[in-house]
Amino acid sequence: MDASELLEVLSPEGLRLLDSLPPWRASDDVVSSVAALRRQGHPPERVSAVLTQARLRARAEAKFGEFASRMLFTEAGLEQATRLNVAARHADRYRSAGLTSVADLGCGIGGDALAFAALDLDVLAVDRDEVTAAIASYNLSPWPSSRVRQGDAETADLTDVQGVFLDPARRTSGHSATKRIADPADWSPSLEVAFGYAERLPTGVKLGPGVDRDLLPRDAECQWISVDRDVVEAGVWFGPLARAGVGRSALVISASGAAELTAPADSEDVEVGDLGEWIYEPDGAVIRARLIGDLARSIDARTISRDIAWLSSDERVETPFAQGFRVLETLPLDERTLKRELRSRGIGRLEIKKRGVDVDPATFRKRLSLQGSGSATLVLTRVAGRHTALLCERA
Missing domain, CATH: 3.30.2130 (VC0802-like)
Structure with missing residues (x-):
């Protein structure tokens, strides 16, 4: 999505059209849908942008549930966004630590920021991409205690916040067809910079589940989360956001609930034994x-x-x-x-x-x-x- 497409969606006519459409189904005929909307007099640029959003909203239900029906997305932003049930657990760490405000640096479309705001935390959401920041601003508009700035995570003014959350960009820039960046020094911000925030403020960093464990600090809590057997992230938590005595954690979330296995460090293996039934x-x-x-x-x-x-x-x-x-x-x-x-x-x-x-x-x-x-x-x-x-x- 480029700026012109976003302006089409954010226009009063675009938003009315988007909200008037029935929920998108995978079996829907795109050509027929475009033709029907064109016959109603909508310009082609608006039709294309609005139908793209309708398809993304349908896909986003798996991550955001009913919230997806009032949100906007980019392809890459949706793919990289935290699931709402996981983001809620992120937010609960800040609230449980007694913090009242948090900066979400590299906020993307605002998935985590939304969860922070929903728990009544004051949120400063920052993203360097203009279109992405605008979408985050729209998604966070129901919460007056949240604000979005376009800018670089490394230079953000953190004077008025008590904690920091980062999801370093680990893919090339763009709104679709992005590629993975292997070197943590090339992430935005780099992993060294992300962990460095912990020297100043309570900090949480979301990483990919396959992160090289040698890169993880020993003085932090590292939690891997799976949702319906799919490992979705590794969270690294510093200061009061880390739980006492927990160095390693596996949180398993499914339709039947959540369960967690915790330990101070990697556990010792058990002995090899006979194959049982x-x-x-x-x-x-x-x-x-x-x-x-x-x-x-x-x-x-x-x-x-x-x-x-x-x-x-x-x-x-x-x-x-x-x-x-x-x-x-x-x-x-x-x-x-x-x-x-x-x-x-x-x-x-x-x-x-x-x-x-x-x-x-x-x-x-x-x-x-x-x-x-x-x-x-x-x-x-x-x-x-x-x-x-x-x-x-x-x-």
């Missing part, structure tokens, strides 16, 4: 936080091979921190053997999971020539150091 795949947040050992001890499980994130036990255990599978058969990781075994069982739908083996699941599935109406899960991994295939059913 049940195996467990730890949630990605638990793996990233390196709390697999604590999880294993909490469910009386052992690892099935050194440096492999699969656990095993002789009895089924319910835990929000892992998915369980019952082992039906232990087989060699041999294509012909597996093809024969799967065909004899009439398995035509096969979920393939792999860890510790060099196999492409999609390609491997095609080569198995599946037939039948049955379903199963095939785990390709190492057991006691040996490449193994575990035929399983989900718990």
